[in-house]
Amino acid sequence: MTNPPEFQVAAGGAVALQQPAAVARKSPRRLFWERLSQDKAALAGGIAIVLLIVVAAIGGPIAQAVTGHGPNDIVPNSLDPYGVPYGPNSHLWFGADAEGRDLFVRTMYGARISLFVGVVASGIAVFIGLVVGLTAGFFGGIVDTILSRAADVLLAVPQILIAVGIVAACSTTKQGCFFGLLQPGLPVVIAVITIFSWSYIARIVRGYTLSLREKEFVESARAAGASTFRILWQEILPNLLGPLIVYTTLLIPTNILFEAALSYLGLGVPSTTPSWGSILNDASQLYDVAWWLMLFPGAFLILTTLAFNLLGDGLRDAFDVRTER
Numbered sequence: 001m002t003n004p005p006e007f008q009v010a011a012g013g014a015v016a017l018q019q020p021a022a023v024a025r026k027s028p029r030r031l032f033w034e035r036l037s038q039d040k041a042a043l044a045g046g047i048a049i050v051l052l053i054v055v056a057a058i059g060g061p062i063a064q065a066v067t068g069h070g071p072n073d074i075v076p077n078s079l080d081p082y083g084v085p086y087g088p089n090s091h092l093w094f095g096a097d098a099e100g101r102d103l104f105v106r107t108m109y110g111a112r113i114s115l116f117v118g119v120v121a122s123g124i125a126v127f128i129g130l131v132v133g134l135t136a137g138f139f140g141g142i143v144d145t146i147l148s149r150a151a152d153v154l155l156a157v158p159q160i161l162i163a164v165g166i167v168a169a170c171s172t173t174k175q176g177c178f179f180g181l182l183q184p185g186l187p188v189v190i191a192v193i194t195i196f197s198w199s200y201i202a203r204i205v206r207g208y209t210l211s212l213r214e215k216e217f218v219e220s221a222r223a224a225g226a227s228t229f230r231i232l233w234q235e236i237l238p239n240l241l242g243p244l245i246v247y248t249t250l251l252i253p254t255n256i257l258f259e260a261a262l263s264y265l266g267l268g269v270p271s272t273t274p275s276w277g278s279i280l281n282d283a284s285q286l287y288d289v290a291w292w293l294m295l296f297p298g299a300f301l302i303l304t305t306l307a308f309n310l311l312g313d314g315l316r317d318a319f320d321v322r323t324e325r
Helices: 028-037 040-067 103-139 141-156 159-171 186-195 198-212 216-223 228-264 276-283 292-319
Strands: 006-009 015-018
Touching: 028 040, 028 292, 040 103, 040 292, 103 141, 103 186, 103 198, 103 228, 103 276, 103 292, 141 198, 159 186, 159 228, 186 228, 198 228, 216 228, 228 276, 228 292, 276 292
Parallel strands: none
Antiparallel strands: 006 015
């Protein structure tokens, strides 16, 4: 609503119409960044994520170069006479694990595997969920029924139990399973996490699409003769980018914890490949006498999950124009 014009009496009694000052308008992008910059928790989460990405990219090699220990090297004099690893000291910053390996180096290398699995699995799951949700929400009818029921089935099954069964079955042979499509190690872990993640995104995208397809701009595009693909690509998809970004940032830590759970059960990556979950699995036998074995990888898992959740909450508030600050 514009401000009413002001009237001013000029010389000779004439009434002059004075237009109000122009109101400066802000673009949606500028409003988004202004709202996000005011959320200190989200900014802290974003900074933490950037640092974690740097650690995942170069932290392992730098830690190996500084300490002179590889992730699977047995460090001399790292176990006491009773076979208990030594705790943090000037030589072993995070202490040693049960086999005498440098826990600091393994934790740095573990960030690479955990973040890689979480990001890749989440990216594939978001793509599948986007395609399924768009198709179900836009076309409706029997297509919506079939795709929605498939998503409901995946949301209803006990995910961790089925995932453990699939990973265990695919890891028993070198040929993998499903005619060799799923190979032991990282491929099967990423595939299993993706299978149980896309339905969550599909339900969200379907709900937004059901609402967007009834909007006036979609009806105008139909009236102008736009094809179905053009309506989906140019009208509906741009309005889904905000929610997709938000829910992706919330899905990544969930999948990182999923990978950690599988690795903790001994069903994730190979034992020679350090990840935070596998390090916690190695620590399960000595946690009562070697507290550092669970403290450091557990702290990284908690910080990673907290950082992504803080950033996701901040992005959700920044994209939501109804939120008042």
